[in-house]
Amino acid sequence: MAHVELTDLSKTFGAFQALQDISLHIEKGEFCALLGPSGCGKSTLLRLIAGLEDVTSGEIRINGRDVTDMEPADRKIAMVFQSYALYPHMTVAENIAFSLEAAGMPKAPRLARAAEVAKTLQLDHLLNRRPALLSGGQRQRVAIGRALVRDPEVFLFDEPLSNLDAMLRVQMRMELSSLHHDLAATMIYVTHDQVEAMTMADRIVVMDQGRIRQIGAPMALYAHPADRFVAAFIGSPSMNFLPGTITGTGAQLTLDLGRAAKPFTLTPRGQSAAKGPADLGIRPEHATLTAPDATDATLPARIRLVERLGNQTLVHLETAAGPFTLQGPGDLPAKPGDQTALSFDPSRAHVFGPDGKAI
Amino acid sequence: MSRRSRNRWVGLVYTTPALAFVSVFVLWPLCHVLWLSLTSRSLLGGGEFIGFDNYTRAFADKSFWQALEFTLTYTAYITPILLVLNLALALLTAADTPLRRLTRTVIFLPVVIGLASSSLLWYWLFDQQVGLFNKLLVDLGILTEPMIWFRKAASAQVAVTISVVWKVVGFGMILMVAGIQAISNDIIEASRIDGASSFLRVRRIVIPLAMRSIVMATVISVIGSMLAFDQFYLMTKGGPRGQTFTSVYWVFQNGFARFELGYSSALSVILMVIITSATALQLWLSRKGSKA
CATH class of the missing domain: 3.40.50.300 (P-loop containing nucleotide triphosphate hydrolases)
Incomplete structure (x- = not known):
């Protein structure tokens, strides 16, 4: 009881x-x-x-x-x-x-x-x-x-x-x-x-x-x-949400984040998904910066602002899918104006359907 | 001109209207009364400087001390009555609900009526022939026949007290409501969680935290009672046999019935000293109490 x-x-x-x-x-x-x-x-x-x-x-x-x-x-x-x-x-x-x-x-x-x-x-x-x-x-x-x-x-x-x-x-x-x-x-x-x-x-x-x-x-x-x-609501800085479209369903979801991005594939966790609009959710510490032509680059981005907090660095970026905040180590090499790309870990990515529920 | 001295001048300019008001309506009359109290001035004019003769006479004036004794007695019994009623009504109506706001308004309404008008109203209500109060008491079986309220000093005082309480209770109530409403709701809720009964909450939380308003209401009530005049002038005319003469009534009697302006000014000064001392004592006691 x-x-x-x-x-x-x-x-x-x-x-x-x-x-x-x-x-x-x-x-x-x-x-x-x-x-x-x-x-x-x-x-x-x-x-x-x-x-x-x-x-x-x-x-x-x-x-x-x-x-x-x-x-x-x-x-x-x-x-x-x-x-x-x-x-x-x-x-x-x-x-x-x-x-x-x-x-x-x-x-x-x-x-x-x-x-x-x-x-x-x-x-x-x-x-x-x-x-x-x-x-x-x-x-x-x-x-x-x-x-x-x-x-x-x-x-x-x-x-x-x-x-x-x-x-x-x-x-x-x-x-x-x-x-x-x-x-x-x-x-x-x-x-x-x-x-x-x-x-x-x-x-x-x-x-x-x-x-x-x-x-x-x-x-x-x-x-x-x-x-x-x-x-x-949970997590600070807050999770990033990138609007996209589900183009492939089944055991693996494929998400299209727009023209400049490579299709992103991950394993669904929540409710079953249908093809159509969805948001990709990435926590700031679950993304990394990589070269725009690297094989793991998913989304090209430009660095807008870098905040050095000592033990960590917050990098604010502009992407074709919208603004993105990345959290990296204190000595992360990044400076405003740099052209770069974001790489996401599929096992830690989240997808939310049009009703806001996790997929 | 330095900034500091300029600020002083600006401050003085801002306070000038208030200073002018206080000077014309408080300081000047006060100084004039003090001066008159040292003269043998009549209301009709004339008179001369006689030093402290008026004060010597006042200390030997049995009627003045009798009036002062009556005034103090009146203050001593009407103040606790008003205090208890003010507090009880404030506690009952402090919560801001529409019905309680309406009740507060109804209780406060007599405050805006002049004291002379309300005294006349109650004089008629207590009338032996046509008074509704007598009729009510007879109909309820409390009296066997209508009584003449102003024939005896005790019943006259009861009648005056009822009329004054009806007239002024709303004012003290509003002061105390303000004091009670200023207490944080969290504190009241904390006391509910602590298990305080309504009585304990009022005694240990509400009264101590609303003490400033309670003291203020009490001081105003004491000053008002010490200056009582209209109600007795209109309802009892000092009777029967001068037993309900108040101090101010005696001042009035000397100044405007006997035309002895100098002497009545001296009585006023003595009364002012007594009231100021009583007020200062009350405030000192309440401050001492709140520090203990």
């Missing part, structure tokens, strides 16, 4: 359908990331699980209990908000202990418990400070402490790192991963940052327009995107 079970969950706000037929099973101890662009419904889904919004239809079960109509406090969940939502007039200790106060625990034991939790988060020297006197990272830790002290069955995180600077975000990412490892708790984590989802999650749920587009382990989504949306 899954630890968190969402069955045919829908949510409407007036005439607007925010979520549609969401069914998702999350196992005990799993770190599940809800990933998608702004407005895709991921935060709404988290708020439904938390009980902060009423469900329009469907069912939510946590640890086998139907919690669909329960108050948030009765669901045995804890939530960390994007804004941290700390009580500004209370000290760190009072913030952490507030849920215990609400549960009727006397002052001395609840402050002792808060101090215990604060110690695990290295906040013990800040117990008497108010949130305004804390740094962003410390506030984040207090918010996590407030969740920890409740000893919940499920932790919910609503974009908790988006208010932090880049360095602190990396550090907090690691701390959250260690916390998950240490507690072995079920965590549901909303983010629009695919790096956060890829680095922390056991499983990613990619959402768009109130629906689930694909569920899978991070590398499975990366290597085998079910459709063009997932392929574009």
Whole structure:
């Protein structure tokens, strides 16, 4: 039995359908990331699980209990908000202990418990400070402490790192991963940052327009995107899409990328293909530069811009099939204006049909 | 001219209209009252500089201290009534739904009516012969026969209190609604997840976070009550037997019934010092409370 079970969950706000037929099973101890662009419904889904919004239809079960109509406090969940939502007039200790106060625990034991939790988060020297006197990272830790002290069955995180600077975000990412490892708790984590989802999650749920587009382990989504949306959303820089035409079907697909290109042959992975228009999807690191007259050259190109990032180089090219971004090693020999050609590895190429589904 | 001194001049130019307004309508009248309080000026003219004689007289004036005592008593009971009602109504109507917005508007409407008009309206509502209030109480069986509300000081005070609460409760409510609405929704939701009951949420989250608005509403209410005049002038006329004379009513009585402008100015100055001190004390206490 899954630890968190969402069955045919829908949510409407007036005439607007925010979520549609969401069914998702999350196992005990799993770190599940809800990933998608702004407005895709991921935060709404988290708020439904938390009980902060009423469900329009469907069912939510946590640890086998139907919690669909329960108050948030009765669901045995804890939530960390994007804004941290700390009580500004209370000290760190009072913030952490507030849920215990609400549960009727006397002052001395609840402050002792808060101090215990604060110690695990290295906040013990800040117990008497108010949130305004804390740094962003410390506030984040207090918010996590407030969740920890409740000893919940499920932790919910609503974009908790988006208010932090880049360095602190990396550090907090690691701390959250260690916390998950240490507690072995079920965590549901909303983010629009695919790096956060890829680095922390056991499983990613990619959402768009109130629906689930694909569920899978991070590398499975990366290597085998079910459709063009997932392929574009996962990976940075994003996957390149080159419009073409399927001219040969069967065990091997043949794709014509236009006049200047050589026909490209690969093995299909997804749905069966018919002859007609399709997009070739190539990740930036799955293409190489080669001489225009080389035998492995597929598509002639001209280098427009080269970005040196130290350990890697991003090369922006113009081709007859459209713009293309290539990711190579830091010392890749390339300079703007050079005429070159792109070579693709057929085993790592993707083809998407006119409906956006992977072929 | 250096940039800094030019900026100062530009700043002064921008604040000139406000400074002119404050000078003409606040500072000048204040200075004039201070000067008048040191003279024996009559409303009809004349009078001379008499130093602090008016103040010496005021400290010996039993009627003034009786009026001040009544005013303080009135302030002491109407302020908590208004505070509790303001907060209760604000909590009930703070959420932005169409029905609650309508309710807020209805409760706020009496604020835009003049205090004199509302006092007259309530004077008639409390009338023994034609007053609807008496009829309602008799119909409900609370009274056996219509009563004369302004015959006894206690019932007169009840009548005035009801009329004033009806008139001003919307103002404090709006101030507190603004304070409550300024609390981040995330904080309220976090307290729901933390399991706080409605009562605990109001006591530990809403009231502390809306404290500035609550203090502001209280200060305004205290100042308004200390300056009470219209409602008593129109509804009780200070009666029965001068038991509902407020301080301002006594100032008015001396200045405009007895024509003793110098003396009434001295009473006004004493009242101003008391109100300013009370306000400063309130603000100091609330700041001290929020730091603790």
